[in-house]
Amino acid sequence: MQRRIEMEGITNFRDLGGYRTRAGEEVKWLTLFRSDTLSSLTDGDMQTVCDLGISTAFDLRYGEERALEPSRFLGHDQVTVLEMGLDARPGDSWVDSFENATDQAEVARAYMTEGYRDYPFLYAHAYREMIERLTRGERIIVHCTAGKDRAGTAAAMMLTVLGVPRDVVFEDYLLTNQYWDRGGRVRPEMDEETVASIFSAREDYLHTAFTSIEAKCGSVENYMEDVLGLNETKLAAFRAACLN
DSSP states (O other): OOSBOOOSSOSOOEEOTTOBOTTSOBBOSSSEEEESOGGGOOHHHHHHHHHTTOOEEEEOOOHHHHHHSOOTTTTOSSOEEEEOSOSSOSSOOHHHHHTTOSSHHHHHHHHHHHHHHHHHHHTHHHHHHHHHHHHTTOOEEEEOSSSSSHHHHHHHHHHHHHTOOHHHHHHHHHTHHHHOOOTTOSOTTOOHHHHHHHHSOOHHHHHHHHHHHHHHHSSHHHHHHHTSOOOHHHHHHHHHHHBO
16 A cells, blocks of 8 residues: 555645554554645546545635635535634734744744644544544545645544554654645745745644643543543544554
8 A cells, every 4th residue: 555645636645544553553544544735636636536435525724725725525426525624714824924024934933833732622623523434434534735734733633543653643744744745835035944934844843732732631641532522432433443
């Protein structure tokens, strides 16, 4: 099986199968996928997604992003789109945040760090629904625009709940830096450090998400139970559905 699945219109479409858990089990292939925006899929790409057996696409983008670049699967007869992203941004956009700043890179890093601090709680409703559908045997894909931040955190949470070691979770997260083609989204006035701060997957960003969980909940295990609502029975069912 292969990690990255080649597409014509997007570059960061990946299968999360094959990772080993601490208990020695393996995440099933062809079950849980992550991606950049599905608005740029070609007709051939859409057929590839359907051939993979995917039935639900979790769109974690903000309302304005969904309106500007609609998913190609809206109204599709096989793939149901669940628009689980926030309708409005929780604050200013990253462009508004640093446009007039003297140190744009620093402002960009602070903006991104704040986002990662909040993602595990802002998108917990999406994670719960992902777990429910995977437990029922569905094949799903989660995406945002780049497949890096919101989708990257969602993927990290799913792998963590399944028992994949954190260092492996980080390895998967950082693969975006190898695969994602920024596709003209970089603004010409941005300096190199600002571009890296906004458009790269960075260990310190994802680390912030886990630190936030531990600060608010005491442990990832408490987060799984108190925020995601995973008791022992639900957790066992989820792992049975997704692990070999």
